[in-house]
Amino acid sequence: MKVLLLLLLFLPLFVLGQDTPVDTLAPPAPAASLGDTTIYSFADEAARFPSPCERYDTTAVAKAECAQRFLLDYIYQRAIYPAEAREEGISGTAVVAFIVERNGLVNRPEILRDPGGGLGQSALRALAAMQREVLWRPAFKDSTAVRFRVVLPVRFRLEDPKPYVVLGRDTVYTDLTKAATFTGSGGDIVAYFDEKITYPDIAQDSCATGQLDIQLIIQPNGLVRVNDIIDYNDLGVPFTSKAIDAATGSFGKWIAAEYEGRKVASAYDVSFNFTPTDPGCAYVVEDYGRALGIMQEAQLLVSDSTTMAQGLSKMDSAVALFPRDGRFRILRGQARLDDNQLPGACEDLRLAKEIALIDWYDGVLPLLCRKAEDEE
Template sequence: MIQTLRLALLLACLGAAPATSALAQQKLKYPKASPTDIYDAVEKPAEPLGGVEAYGRYLGDKLTYPTAALQAGVQGTAEVTFVVEKTGYTSGWQVTKSLSPECDAEALRLIKAGPRWKPAQHRGGVVRQRVTVPITFQIPAGAGATAQAAGAPAQPQATPATSAAAPNGGFETITPDEPARPVNGTDAFFEWVQQNLKYPAQARQRKVEGRVTMEFTVEKDGTLSNIKPVKRLGSGCDEEAIRLIKTAPKWEPAKYKGQPIRQRMVLPIVFQL
């Protein structure tokens, strides 16, 4: 009887072992995330398809400065918070740091119309993540001026370079250590502009004088892209200013920590009879 009892206890213990092991393994598993959960911090944050740099380019290229904000001199940063869904689409957009009604609306438009994202990953699965992106509105230097003094060409003005990833999964603005500049210096660049500028016949006939404020991006290889006027003069002057920048010599690209980066520039093209 004693031997039978011992054998029964031994079999009972052996039979219980797998169940205990299974229970322990079950405790080690992460709890399954609810489909409705939204994470602020994750192991692998969401990122735009194409990469952070391409997304920064999109923001810079597609931003349209609201006329009312420009006329009122409004500049600064609006922050938009949204959810990157498991599908990579965004939802739940809201302005969490307001700048002005016009700028807030433009910031929302940019984010809503933006590219899809690569969704976040956390604890071995794809999850929804809350992301905040700052949209900076900066008035180009001198954009509000009406004329340029004779013999005193304005200097090119740099604006912050492409956005980069921030630790919280958002973005931050990079200021280059070395701003972009013309290869042979600013004086040589404006001398080239003066030599190659063709005064439009219509502007000459109408005696139109002033300046066109141009904005463009100096790429990593020194070429100029995204060329557009931000303050127009009309009578053919805007088209001539665009032509000049498109045919201009290469620039020395901006640098950040020793590496070339893209940078947006603003400079005036002066028309004076």
């Protein structure tokens, strides 16, 4: 089942001046030092989610409508449909509420209605991200900024999956009758790219070593386009350029995928490993190969709760050899998360995001790190 998440935004529905319980998810945001501390549900101008429309000379109503669209997009990207709800076929509308303080910060997020299956918590996690990332335009009453309560219904709905996803300008099929086939080098794509990829013509005194992952889009006509690239070791432009050139240079060496008898665009993931050829870097190459082997052993161990500690110890050894390897940080961060080691998971996943610019954990990282801070 594919997940579709819709959000409906309504004006607040509660009585003027009614305060709400303090949610344990986060401490209250700092309020202004003086002024009206009443929490309003109606005002001359309601609080608005930030949007480009604030720059335009339009009415407050038009700006509010625009703000709702941007709020919808923000929540849609962060309120992930929980696996529990998906597996149990649970759908419905979660209702959450929060306060927009006079300084624009989001405070006191809470669940008012939870359909179950983790839907309410998913909506609440989106608000946790908002607390760290978003500064609202506050509500105004009698030309003065006031505290304002927002009630937000978030509708979760399951629907039958489509055989494709839209990636940018491409309709990429994920349900294939026949997968794309590589025809170069006798069909051996690894051998082909091993031959084509070369270390950039740059000074090797840094002994830069690491991996790039690239997602290719194979078009119906055999054209190859790079959709995404992840630089796990922050190797930089000379390396990504080499990988892109090698990938797109495989044009004409593919038979496009098929769906119900017609050729369609599909995705194909490839990895490129770069190791320096300078003899002075031989020890780095050796250490990197050793670290990869240790990490592979560790992955098997952490998959079993009885050997989790042993696996994490091995991961520590690999990370010690290459502390800024994004893949190592992701693998250890996930293992630490599984073992409920929240401070360590926060550290690893934050650094992985910094190094490799991944956004995989954006929906949970603010909440995870806040819980880690509370534990400490």
